[in-house]
Amino acid sequence: MTDRNFVTRGGTPWTPVYLLKIDPENCLGCGRCVKVCGRNVLKMIGLTEDGDICEEEGDIERYIMTVADANDCIGCGACARVCAKSCQTHGPAPELAAV
Numbered sequence: 685m686t687d688r689n690f691v692t693r694g695g696t697p698w699t700p701v702y703l704l705k706i707d708p709e710n711c712l713g714c715g716r717c718v719k720v721c722g723r724n725v726l727k728m729i730g731l732t733e734d735g736d737i738c739e740e741e742g743d744i745e746r747y748i749m750t751v752a753d754a755n756d757c758i759g760c761g762a763c764a765r766v767c768a769k770s771c772q773t774h775g776p777a778p779e780l781a782a783v
């Protein structure tokens with residue numbers, strides 16, 4: 685991923701901060717982030733008490749948010765602003781290769 689130059693509509697330089705990862709240990713599964721993302725990047729999943737991914741509602745112990753489609757992220761940072769747990773990591777384009 686190469687560095688790119690972005691600007692606002694008014695021509696001011698602007699650096700997108702893309703969602704790189706979500707810490708599954710700290711995520712509350714509150715769903716606030718997915719509500720503000722307009723790009724379908726995020727997806728809630730259920731986990732069993734052993735931490736395995738589960739689709740059977742009766743067996744789900746807790747929910748966490750995951751990055752389902754990272755390549756659709758536009759780096760707006762809206763999801764970070766609504767997360768009460770600061771469990772998301774964002775970064776500019778040059779950091780994508782390190783994730």
Ligand code: SF4
Nearest residue numbers: 721757758760761763
């Ligand atoms: S930075 Fe913006 S586009 Fe990317 S996941 Fe967060 S809300 Fe969605």
Ligand code: SF4
Nearest residue numbers: 711712714715717767
């Ligand atoms: S806002 Fe934060 S705590 Fe809530 S689901 Fe999203 S990443 Fe998890």
